[in-house]
Amino acid sequence: MSVETPLPVLKPADFASDQEVRWCPGCGDYSILAQMKKVMPTLGVPREKVVFISGIGCSSRFPYYMNTYGMHTIHGRAPAVATGLKTSRPDLQVWVITGDGDGLSIGGNHLMHCIRRNMDLNIVLFNNRIYGLTKGQYSPTSPLGKRTKSTPMGAIDNPLHPLSIAIGCEATFVARSIDTNVKHLEQTLKRAAGHKGTAFVEVYQNCNVFNDGAWSYAKDRDTKAETTLELEHGKPLIFGKDRDKGVRLNGLEPEVVELGKGITEDDLLFHDEKSAEPSLAYLLSRMRHEDGFPEPIGVFRSVDKPRYDELINDQITQATSERGPGDLDKLFNAGETWTVE
Structure with missing residues (x-):
């Protein structure tokens, strides 16, 4: 009887490569x-x-700094490359690292189709609302009126909201975290890794050189309790420094209410990340600080659906069992062929 060799016990340092990390300090x-x-x-x-x-982007240096296999591909195409790899090597755990510029501009189409196919991938999108690597142009998530080197009079594009796009594509796992909320971010990444299917995680990330303070309201100690809401499955949407505020539905519209003035927790909206219907998750993804709402962090949606990589390999197995393994040489020389001398 063969005895399996136990896996070595690894530590965080074992996943650090020997490359110098070259991001701006802070x-x-x-x-x-x-x-x-x-x-x-x-x-x-x-x-x-x-x-x-x-x-391509500041975030896209990530593979160099992990002591694993990695590929630094081309602008916006990481989901396409990851799709091919995961389909041909379903035994691998594949992470896609992207940014708001890389993933939502030239890469938007690739990202959308990867999500709708429910590939078994983990996609982490760093959102700093700016192009950092190319030195401070506005990005697809920059707010209206944002003055940058490429929008000196203010951006006039309506910004994209990454989680709304992911949920609109029927993403089976959608979450948001914040770079400085380290325990929350760690747990969010861990949950994404354990999901079977496309796990899409947006991280509010600060570019302290070209867009410093973009998420200050959601990160500062004095404001974050009032401007963010940590989602918990099966729990009411409560927030605030004194846990005295909540979100309820008024018809189809969310509204912020104060607890204790004839309003109890039972009147609030309860979070259900397991709902097959994505409407609630989409509603949460639309809650914005600038509109007077706390911005949710945590897992918005976590459901199970068929996966593209699994289905396509099932089809290959079925075709092989019915028609044999195939012969490329025979295929290339089948039908009408000719030789050019």
Whole structure:
């Protein structure tokens, strides 16, 4: 009887590569990298079975800094490359690292189709609402009126909201965290890694050089309790420093209410991340600080649906059993062929 060799016990340092980390001092990317290194040893996946794939941008340096396999691909195409890899190597754990510029501009179409197919991938989108690598142009998530080098009179594009897009594409796992909320970010990444299907995680990340303070309201100690709401499955939507505010539905519209003035927790909206109907998750993704709402963090949606990579390999197995393994040489020389001399 053969005895399986136990996997070596790994530590966060084992996932650190020998490359110098070259982000600007104070960049939020450092925190995301640190939490990823903390999470990886807890997953029980050998390093040779882990792949990080990125596109172009500050976030896309990530594969160099992880002591795993990785690919630094081209602008916006990381989901396409990851789809091919996961389909051909379903045994691998594949992470896609992208940014609001890389993933939502030229890469928007690839991202959308990857999500709707429900590939078994983990997509982490760093959102700093700016193009950092190219030195401060406005991005697809920059707010209206944002003055940048490419919008000196203020941005006139309506910003995209990453989670709303993901939920609109029927994403089976959708979550949001914040770079400085390290425990929350660590747990969010861990939950994403355990999901079967496309796990999409948006991280509010600060670019302290070209867009410093973009998320200050959601990060500052004095304001974050009033401007964010941590989602918990099966629990009412309560927030505030004194836990005295909540969100309820008024018809189909959410509204902020105060508890204790004839309003109890039972009157509030209760979070259900397991709902097959994505409308509630979409509603939560639309709650904005600028509209007077707390912005939810945590898991918006976590459901189980068929996965593209599994289905396509099932089809290959079925076709092979019915028609044999095939012969490329015979296929290439079948039908009408000719030779050019």
